[in-house]
Structures are given as structure tokens and as C-alpha cells.
Amino acid sequence: MAQVSLRKVVKLYDQTPAVRGIDLEIADKEFIVLVGPSGCGKSTTLRMIAGLEEITDGQIAIGGDVVNDVPPKDRDIAMVFQNYALYPHMSVFENMSFGLRLKRVAKDEIRRRVDDAARILDITELLDRKPKQLSGGQRQRVAMGRAIVRDPKVFLFDEPLSNLDAKLRVQMRTEIKKVHQKVRTTTVYVTHDQVEAMTLADRVVVMNGGIIEQVGAPNDLYHSPQTKFVAGFIGSPAMNFLPCRIEEAAGALRVRLSDNLSFPVPEDRTARYKPHAGKTSLMFGLRPEHITEVPRHVEPNQHPFEVTIEVTEPMGMETLVYFTIDGTEICGRVNPNAGATDGGKMKLLADLNNMHIIDDTTARVL
Amino acid sequence: MTAVTASDAVAAPRPKYGSISKSRRWALRWSYFFLVLFAIFFLTPPIYMFITSLKSSAEISAATNPWWVFEPTLENYIELLTQNQYLIFFRNSAIVSVCVVSITMIISVLAAFALARMKFWGSATLATGVFLTYLIPETLLFIPLFKTFAFVRDTTGIELMNHWWTLIILYPTLTVPFCTWIMIGYFASIPKELDEAALIDGATWLQTLTKIFIPVALPGLIAATIFAFTVSWAQFLYPLAFTTSTDQLVLPVGIVTTLIKGDVFNWGQIMTGALLGAAPPLIIYAFLMDYYIAGLTAGATKG
Numbered sequence: 242m243a244q245v246s247l248r249k250v251v252k253l254y255d256q257t258p259a260v261r262g263i264d265l266e267i268a269d270k271e272f273i274v275l276v277g278p279s280g281c282g283k284s285t286t287l288r289m290i291a292g293l294e295e296i297t298d299g300q301i302a303i304g305g306d307v308v309n310d311v312p313p314k315d316r317d318i319a320m321v322f323q324n325y326a327l328y329p330h331m332s333v334f335e336n337m338s339f340g341l342r343l344k345r346v347a348k349d350e351i352r353r354r355v356d357d358a359a360r361i362l363d364i365t366e367l368l369d370r371k372p373k374q375l376s377g378g379q380r381q382r383v384a385m386g387r388a389i390v391r392d393p394k395v396f397l398f399d400e401p402l403s404n405l406d407a408k409l410r411v412q413m414r415t416e417i418k419k420v421h422q423k424v425r426t427t428t429v430y431v432t433h434d435q436v437e438a439m440t441l442a443d444r445v446v447v448m449n450g451g452i453i454e455q456v457g458a459p460n461d462l463y464h465s466p467q468t469k470f471v472a473g474f475i476g477s478p479a480m481n482f483l484p485c486r487i488e489e490a491a492g493a494l495r496v497r498l499s500d501n502l503s504f505p506v507p508e509d510r511t512a513r514y515k516p517h518a519g520k521t522s523l524m525f526g527l528r529p530e531h532i533t534e535v536p537r538h539v540e541p542n543q544h545p546f547e548v549t550i551e552v553t554e555p556m557g558m559e560t561l562v563y564f565t566i567d568g569t570e571i572c573g574r575v576n577p578n579a580g581a582t583d584g585g586k587m588k589l590l591a592d593l594n595n596m597h598i599i600d601d602t603t604a605r606v607l
Numbered sequence: 608m609t610a611v612t613a614s615d616a617v618a619a620p621r622p623k624y625g626s627i628s629k630s631r632r633w634a635l636r637w638s639y640f641f642l643v644l645f646a647i648f649f650l651t652p653p654i655y656m657f658i659t660s661l662k663s664s665a666e667i668s669a670a671t672n673p674w675w676v677f678e679p680t681l682e683n684y685i686e687l688l689t690q691n692q693y694l695i696f697f698r699n700s701a702i703v704s705v706c707v708v709s710i711t712m713i714i715s716v717l718a719a720f721a722l723a724r725m726k727f728w729g730s731a732t733l734a735t736g737v738f739l740t741y742l743i744p745e746t747l748l749f750i751p752l753f754k755t756f757a758f759v760r761d762t763t764g765i766e767l768m769n770h771w772w773t774l775i776i777l778y779p780t781l782t783v784p785f786c787t788w789i790m791i792g793y794f795a796s797i798p799k800e801l802d803e804a805a806l807i808d809g810a811t812w813l814q815t816l817t818k819i820f821i822p823v824a825l826p827g828l829i830a831a832t833i834f835a836f837t838v839s840w841a842q843f844l845y846p847l848a849f850t851t852s853t854d855q856l857v858l859p860v861g862i863v864t865t866l867i868k869g870d871v872f873n874w875g876q877i878m879t880g881a882l883l884g885a886a887p888p889l890i891i892y893a894f895l896m897d898y899y900i901a902g903l904t905a906g907a908t909k910g
Contacts, residue, residue: 291803291807292807293803293806293807312806313803313806313807314806314807314808314809314810318807319807320803320804320807322800322803322804323800324798324800325800326798326800326801326803326804327804328801328804328805328819328823329823330822330823330825339805339808339810339818340807340808340809343808343809343810343814344809387804387808391808
């Protein structure tokens with residue numbers, strides 16, 4: 242059993258806060274991904290769990306024991322670093338067994354555990370090689386192997402795929418997920434790549450400016466972001482934001498985006514948005530995937546509107562189209578065969594079932 | 608597509624660009640020219656020493672071709688090696704150098720590790736301070752050292768003057784700062800994640816040093832060892848100032864004081880002594896170079 246809990250954890254570097262009092266409960270066997278832009282405190286949080294950074298204030302517990310003052314080696318954790326951090330003078334076998342040898346584990350036990358881990362990661366034939374004879378992906382596997390053989394309570398990954406090329410990254414991502422399904426160890430994984438976060442995590446923790454913006458399952462973050470930051474951070478291309486006003490007319494609500502563009506608010510949201518009618522600080526949010534060409538069959542709450550396309554970006558499976566509404570650039574995703582051309586007029590469909598209204602003063606999604 | 612473009616480029620008339628292979632050839636020619644020049648410059652003195660060491664005193668003073676030996680003789684070697692004094696100098700130098708190298712490496716490796724990795728209050732200032740002490744000319748230290756020796760004698764009764772083993776205490780003041788500085792540089796180049804990984808793997812600071820840092824920084828360690836050995840083997844001023852009795856002298860001072868009597872220079876034996884004295888550093892360089900494997904850190908991290 243190894244749940245990890247962070248209570249009011251604070252980290253200051255010379256009075257500059259890196260982490261400002263975060264609370265997080267990580268369940269046993271859970272795969273948690275900390276994601277956020279650089280400088281958001283995600284790596285610092287991971288390093289505090291590892292014991293590589295001291296905690297300024299608060300409490301960290303692993304498996305129920307408070308570890309604030311426990312050195313890294315006694316926390317029973319294993320960490321995989323962004324740049325692998327393999328010992329260059331040791332063979333792969335020696336690298337993987339280093340921790341066990343320090344603990345004076347019996348020789349045949351070491352052999353067995355390294356062989357097991359090597360089999361899981363498919364690196365058995367590399368055991369006698371030195372790190373410099375390995376490719377980036379192989380090195381990353383060895384780094385993971387070094388973590389697995391320790392059979393720790395918690396795995397910590399610090400942006401382990403950032404140094405790999407795009408193709409290998411996707412491959413290793415799947416690999417990491419498979420390994421977690423096999424060994425079922427509580428895992429905390431740090432990345433700045435939201436795709437990695439979404440694909441790997443049981444729950445994603447979005448951090449920004451040293452605080453946790455939102456914790457939730459990948460789909461929850463995508464469909465119901467609680468803050469403007471999460472709404473803009475999760476999803477690629479990012480969500481479109483437009484200043485808007487909620488107008489009330491004859492008992493129905495309309496969201497007005499510009500002088501000549503407004504949409505009726507879906508009925509199920511009327512009650513939620515009504516108190517905000519007339520406010521000037523509102524933002525309308527809609528993801529590019531919810532701005533499409535007009536299909537043959539239109540669902541309720543989907544509304545067509547006409548724009549002049551400025552730029553198109555063909556991606557193969559889809560085409561990104563860019564246009565402006567009142568000076569704000571908006572991105573939509575249309576079918577490659579929908580006939581979008583640079584500078585051409587096009588009828589698009591806004592799917593308001595997936596709209597968000599954000600109060601810009603609090604940056605919260607209403 | 609690519610192939611077509613490439614052949615098009617070849618078919619087109621070639622504009623007059625420089626050529627990479629040509630400029631490389633010229634760079635190589637110049638490199639070899641200077642290499643040969645430097646080889647001649649640096650090898651001439653030892654070759655001249657070797658030639659002279661094979662000559663008798665009569666032949667040295669005769670007006671013959673100084674670059675040729677007409678009657679080669681080993682008498683200089685035999686005389687020097689059967690003379691007790693030279694072997695005493697050699698023994699003193701050897702003991703002093705081995706001790707100094709050991710002391711230096713132990714102190715500077717530990718100091719460098721602490722200064723490079725264990726960030727503590729004032730560690731950066733201390734690291735600079737260590738290097739600054741190296742910049743103080745040794746001649747400036749004669750009087751303070753004499754004073755210190757006198758103080759030690761007065762308080763403890765231990766006489767430090769005129770003992771070869773005093774040099775074992777003295778030389779590290781020259782070698783430790785510089786070796787510490789070299790090692791700080793090497794240790795600082797080791798990625799931080801490597802010791803963090805070791806820390807998580809359960810290594811203590813000392814295990815991190817011995818099992819990770821020392822093997823990874825081996826080239827630096829060897830460079831520092833060579834430096835410390837060279838300094839203590841060739842040191843001239845300190846032994847000249849602090850040792851006087853013949854049986855307490857080390858090699859460089861010993862050769863000069865015993866083989867130059869008044870204005871009589873025993874050139875044959877001086878050259879032989881110097882040549883034999885230069886042998887140990889040469890052998891050590893040759894031996895350690897085999898272990899000097901550059902790029903040992905390749906593969907530790909991305910790069």
C-alpha cells in the first residue's frame with residue numbers, strides 16, 4: 242500500500258515561492274500526471290516527494306508515514322530523470338543493480354530481479370553494454386529498469402520522454418503505460434506535454450504558478466475545465482477565447498460575440514448563466530473541434546455562421562481554418578473536403594453544447 | 608524527388624566556391640608543419656642531454672661536434688649510480704613525491720567534492736579562495752614559512768628545518784589548491800542528476816564519491832595526479848631554501864649542489880643526473896595516458 246499525500250506543501254527559494262501550498266491525495270496504484278507550463282512548480286513538487294528538495298512548509302506522507310525529514314534513500318521511491326542519469330562507467334546490468342548492491346541484496350536475487358525487469362522492458366540483450374553504446378530510447382528503458390528492479394513504493398518520472406524524438410516519444414509513452422499495467426506501482430509523472438498527460442494518467446493534476454488549478458480524470462479536464470487556464474492548456478490546438486456578453490431577451494439568453502454575431506444559449510445552461518447577464522467581464526470559450534463545417538444533419542444547439550477564412554492549415558485527416566471575429570483570431574477544424582480556401586468565404590457550425598463561459602475577473606469557468 | 612534535384616545540381620556549371628576537402632588538406636599541412644617545429648624545439652634539449660651524458664669529460668671540453676659522440680662511454684652513469692649520494696637524492700625525491708601526491712589527491716578530491724556538490728554557506732567564496740591561494744608566488748612565502756618553523760620549534764621542540772620530510776608538509780601548499788580547482792571543474796561537469804540518482808539508489812555521500820564521481824571524473828583525477836607529481840618532483844626553490852645537508856636533499860637541488868663545485872661544472876654527470884631524474888615523470892605519464900580515456904562520461908545523459 243503506497244498512497245502519497247501532500248498537505249499544504251510550500252516551497253520557497255529565497256523567499257520566492259515555487260509551490261504555494263498544494264494539497265493532493267494520490268491513491269495506491271494510481272498513475273498521476275503533474276502537468277503545466279515551465280516554472281509552474283510541477284518538477285519541484287516531484288523533487289519534494291523524492292526528497293531531493295526540502296519542504297519549506299506542510300507535510301508529505303508516503304504510505305501513511307510522514308517523510309518530511311526522511312532522506313531519499315529511505316523513502317522507498319525510484320525516480321526516472323529527463324536526461325536518464327545513467328552511470329556512464331557501469332554496464333546496463335550494473336546500472337540497474339546499483340541500488341540493490343548498495344542494499345546488499347543477495348547476488349542471485351539481484352540477478353533474478355534485473356532479469357525480470359529486463360524482460361519487461363525488452364532489454365535483456367543490452368545488459369552487458371555501456372550507456373554510451375545505447376540509443377536514446379534504450380537508455381530511457383534502462384533508466385526505467387533501474388527504477389523497476391528496486392520494487393519501490395512509488396515511481397517518480399521527471400519529464401522522461403522530453404529528450405526523445407517525436408516518434409520514439411509516442412512509442413515509449415505506450416511502453417510506460419504497459420509497464421504500469423504490469424507492475425501496478427503508484428506513479429507520479431511530470432510532463433509539460435498535455436498529450437502525454439491525457440494519454441497516461443488516471444488523474445491529471447494541472448499546475449500553474451505554484452498552485453493546483455484542477456485535478457481530474459483526463460476526460461473531465463477536457464470537457465469540464467474549472468478555470469480559464471485549464472480550459473486553455475488542455476487540448477490542442479488550444480480553446481478559442483472571445484470576449485462576450487450574455488443578453489436576456491424574452492426569457493431566453495443569447496451570447497453575443499460581436500455586433501452582428503450572437504448565438505442562443507442552450508436551454509440546459511440558461512439557469513446557470515442567467516445571473517451573469519449584462520456583465521462585461523465574460524469570455525466565451527469554444528474548442529476548435531467544436532467549430533466545424535456544416536454537416537447534412539444539424540443537432541440541437543449547433544448554429545451555423547459565415548466567416549471569411551484567412552489561413553488554412555491542412556493536417557491530412559483534418560484542416561485547421563483560421564478567421565477573426567472582432568479582431569480575435571479563432572481556429573476551427575474542418576473536414577479536408579469541406580472546401581476551405583485561403584481568403585474564401587465559408588459557412589461554419591458552432592457546437593454550443595460544448596461552449597464555456599468564463600468570468601475573466603476570477604478566471605473561473607461558470 | 609531528392610535524387611533528381613541532386614543530379615541537377617551536379618550537372619549545373621560549378622561556381623567558384625571554396626572546397627571543404629581542400630581547406631582541410633591545408634589545415635592538416637599547417638598542423639604537421641607546426642607539430643614538427645614544436646617537436647624539434649622541445650626534443651632538442653633532452654637529445655643534447657642524452658648525447659652529452661654518453662661523453663667523457665675530456666670529449667665534452669674538446670672542440671668537436673657537440674651533436675655526435677666519438678667515443679661513447681657509460682662512465683657518467685656508472686659513477687653517478689655507484690655514488691651513494693645520487694641514490695639518496697633519488698630516494699628522498701621518490702618518497703616525498705609519492706607522499707605528496709597521496710596527500711594532495713585525498714585532500715583535493717574530498718575538498719572538491721564538498722565544494723562542487725554540497726552547497727553550503729560560503730562554498731562558492733571558498734572555492735574561489737582556494738584558487739586564489741595558488742596565485743600567491745611561492746617565493747613570497749619563504750619568510751612566513753621560516754617564521755612558522757621557528758614558532759613550531761619554540762613551542763613544540765620539533766625542528767622542521769633541514770629535513771627532507773618537511774617537504775611532504777610543504778609541497779601540498781602548492782599542489783592542493785590547484786588540484787582542488789581542477790577537480791571542482793571536473794566534478795561540476797558531472798550532471799546533477801547523476802548524484803541525485805545515486806542518492807535515491809541509496810548511496811551515501813562517500814559512496815557517491817567513490818562509486819560514481821571518482822570513476823566518472825577519472826581523466827580529471829589523472830590530470831591532477833600528474834600535476835601534483837610533476838610539481839613535487841621538480842620543485843627547486845623550497846628544498847633549496849629549507850634543506851642543506853647532503854643526505855636531506857632531493858634530486859633537483861642535489862644535482863646542482865653536489866655536481867657543481869665552485870666554478871667547476873661536471874657537465875657529463877649533470878646531464879646524466881638530469882636525464883635519469885626526468886625518467887620517472889616520463890614513465891608515469893606514459894603509464895597513466897593508457898588510462899586516460901577521454902569522453903568517459905559519454906552516454907550518462909542526453910548529448
